[in-house]
Amino acid sequence: MRLSKFDFHAPKTISEAIELLQSKGPDARLMAGGTDLLMKMKHGAVKPPCLISLKSVPGLNAIRFDESAGLTIGATALLSEVAEHPDILRHYPTVAQAARATANVQVRNMGTVVGNLCNASPAADNPPIHMAMRAVVLIEGPGGKRELPLDEFFRGPGVTALLPAEIVTGLRVPRMPVNAGTAYHSLSARGKLDCNAVGAAVMLTLKGKICEDVRLFISACGPTPLRGRKAEEMVRGKELTEEIAAKAGAEAAEESLPITDLRASADYRTEMVAVLTRRVLKEACQMALTSQPA
Template sequence: MPVSRFEYIAPKSIEEALAALARGGKETRIIAGGTDLLVKIRHRMLFPRLLVSLKGIDGLNAITFDRKNGLTIGATALLADVATHPAIRRYYPTVAEAAGSTANVQVRNMGTVVGNLCNASPSADNIPTLMAMDATAVIAGPEGYRRVALDQFFQGPGLTALAAGEIVTAITVPPPPAGSGTAYHSISQRSKLDCSAVGVGAMVVMKAQDCTAVRLVVGACAPVPMRTHKAEKMLTGKPMTDALVRRAAQAASEETSPITDVRASAPYRWKMVSVLTIRALTDARKMALRKQ
């Protein structure tokens, strides 16, 4: 099926990209890796007249880390680069694992973490861990820069908090708290090649055997990736026993609102939220205890 005709430009700065967005209006799309966008165009789900590439903007592919400010992943940093970056593998291993398990090698060598987030699929593999670690989107627009926490960024399937003419330039992740551990578990029909039917990301902070803080995020079981606040409250301030983990996992499942679609039935998703939450919390607890 032939695709619709469009113009393609590659500005050299964020300012040029913002100006192009303003000129093009609603029929303009930003492209980084294009692994989601070009599929939608090919299948005639989108009909843009102008694509504005971010690939030509110097420094936008940067990945930086320092112990005070944490991690910054630029808008054109590839999934493959995030998966193999030494600082991410050392200080944010679950972020690296999620990037490294996204789709296949070809997609990881073209696609970007920021693009995966901006696609706003509830099943995106990179969202739960980043949300669990309290990541923030850095957004450039006509009025300057602003920051939006990821748990406020997603508004619905394919919908974000981006206003007209805005671009996400980076994702920032705070330094991991002392005594913290993270984990991400997902399940799909064909291993990691398909979109996840369920994904669960967790970060726990432990002091001795007590859970002092926790963020638990479920993907693909609601219109947006969601924190399960009831389950988090059950765990916080208590000894993190296996029995408590199982009760919290059941509570997390009850908080979700999955649908039946081609990837899985709603009852199966409810069950797997509980199963994957137990796995994620158990693995995050192990990592946190190793750091004490």
């Protein structure tokens, strides 16, 4: 399994990278960690004539945390760096957990969180929790800079809202609201390494015992991670009892659009959406309760 021939460019600035994307045509591919792209190239699924690596752009791997602005994850920040970053572990524990759940040690030392998003796999580990936490994609292109909520970024398997020659330079994740909790769970046949069969992530905000706001996202059960709006409605404005959590799970299962493939059957996925939804809701609620001042 050798790679077919290609030209390689390692621009030093984002504007240089944008110019290269424009001049090399639509088949040129942008690369961060390369763990997905190089594998697809080895299997012959894509044959780009030109690779543009972002790893030589100084500062693009930065992870920054600010009390008011929140967290910014640069495009080339490694999955392992996000999984182990002290500010992320403290203020965004579920973001760290999702990064840590991605692939294996070696891939986490090469691959990036932003690359995992741009790859736009519906089964990817990182999108659901970032969508639940209202993350915003930072984009730069020939038309300048723009920002897009992550829940508007995915358009289908492998397809994003990026326009030609646009580059995702980073991801901004706002601070978690006071009295909020987050959770993410996924299931796969082997438990590590392999692609997920189902995933669910949630951010839930409490007022007393009442669930004031909730954002639930289900992955690997549709062309993109899906928002569980009916399940959210079931929970919003209520106390999260066992009964409400079970009803929300049933709604999320109803809303999901799973298919049968080598990772799991549609029936299994539907049942597991209900189970994982229940689980993440209860876990996030517990986290929100313990974060409230007594």
